[in-house]
Amino acid sequence: MTRPPTAAQRRLVDAADPVTGRLRGTPSQLAALVRHGLAFRHPRPPHTHFLTPAGHRIREGGGDGGAGAGAGAGAADGTAAGRPASGTGSDGAAGGVFAARVGGEQDPPDAGPARTREVHSAWQGLLELRRMTNTDGAVDRPCGWERAHLVRAAALALEAAGHRPAGADPPGYRVRATPQPEAVAVHEPDATALRACAVTLERAGWQVGEYSEPRTGTRYLLASPRRV
Numbered sequence: 001m002t003r004p005p006t007a008a009q010r011r012l013v014d015a016a017d018p019v020t021g022r023l024r025g026t027p028s029q030l031a032a033l034v035r036h037g038l039a040f041r042h043p044r045p046p047h048t049h050f051l052t053p054a055g056h057r058i059r060e061g062g063g064d065g066g067a068g069a070g071a072g073a074g075a076a077d078g079t080a081a082g083r084p085a086s087g088t089g090s091d092g093a094a095g096g097v098f099a100a101r102v103g104g105e106q107d108p109p110d111a112g113p114a115r116t117r118e119v120h121s122a123w124q125g126l127l128e129l130r131r132m133t134n135t136d137g138a139v140d141r142p143c144g145w146e147r148a149h150l151v152r153a154a155a156l157a158l159e160a161a162g163h164r165p166a167g168a169d170p171p172g173y174r175v176r177a178t179p180q181p182e183a184v185a186v187h188e189p190d191a192t193a194l195r196a197c198a199v200t201l202e203r204a205g206w207q208v209g210e211y212s213e214p215r216t217g218t219r220y221l222l223a224s225p226r227r228v
Contacts, residue, residue, distance in 0.1 A: 005058060009033060013051065013058050020125045020132075021051035042132055050132075098122050100156035101165035103174035103187075108167055123160035126153075141205035142225035150184045151175050154223055157204040158186070163197055173197055178222070186221040194219060 005013065009032060012025050023030060023039055030049045033039035038055035042048050051059065098118055101108060109115055130143045146153035155175045159165060166172035171189045178185050186201070188194040198208045198221050206223045213220065 005033075005036065005038065009036070009038070010058065013038060013055055016051050016055070016059060017125070020129050021056065023049040023051065025049075048132065100152050101159050102151055102155040102176070103166035103172055105165075105167070108165070119156070119159050122156055126156060141227065147182060147225050150182065150225070151177050153225070154184045154186065154201060154206065157206070158197055158200055161200040161204075163193070163200065180222070183222050183224045186223060187218075188221075191219060194221060197221060198223075 008029070012023060012029055012033060016023050023033065025033075030039060030041070033049070033055065034041060037052060038058060039049045040052055042050065099109070100119075100122065126143075126146070127139045129145060130139045130141070131137050133143045133145070134141065142153060155165070158173055158175065164172040166174045171193070173193070174187045176185045176187070186194070186197050188197055194210070198210060201208050201221070201223045205226045207226050208221050208223045210219055210221055212218065
């Protein structure tokens with residue numbers, strides 16, 4: 001965008017739903033955010049407005065958002081909506097209100113009922129995001145946001161299903177980026193737990209294969225979002 005958002009626009013962006021990026025405001029307020037590349041209007045009824053990647057950068061304190069052709073393209077096909085698992089993770093994201101546990105965090109959030117509620121809310125928000133942004137409204141396979149945030153998306157699916165992330169005292173799962181496009185690695189020292197992780201990801205719409213490290217023989221999963 002050519003100028004920073006106004007104070008009123010910034011308040012709308014900051015008030016966006018922390019799970020889905022859904023916006024609320026008057027028609028004129030939302031239209032102004034769309035003009036500046038900070039939001040897009042979903043093409044299907046009820047034509048809800050969501051933050052674009054530029055809007056998310058504003059919300060997370062990343063400056064004026066740098067909206068331009070890239071943000072417009074994301075808004076056009078609906079792949080930019082929502083940020084169900086924002087926060088610090090191994091895929092380089094920082095900031096935000098909720099972070100899916102990828103395993104091995106230096107300062108993990110406290111486990112307990114509050115965390116369980118947060119994870120459940122984030123997962124339900126992600127399912128809604130699938131419904132709103134997959135072209136056929138399908139919720140049984142990952143959406144564009146998940147393909148753009150592989151580590152956090154896979155971690156959210158695992159944590160929401162009750163799998164234990166690795167902490168200061170393992171065992172537990174660890175989700176990590178890989179050099180392969182659209183693929184993450186899931187490590188779990190317990191073989192039974194590793195297979196359970198595979199079942200969870202498959203049910204969440206991921207294609208999963210089990211492999212061995214060439215040098216150590218350690219088993220791990222390679223998971224990619226299913227497209228059809």
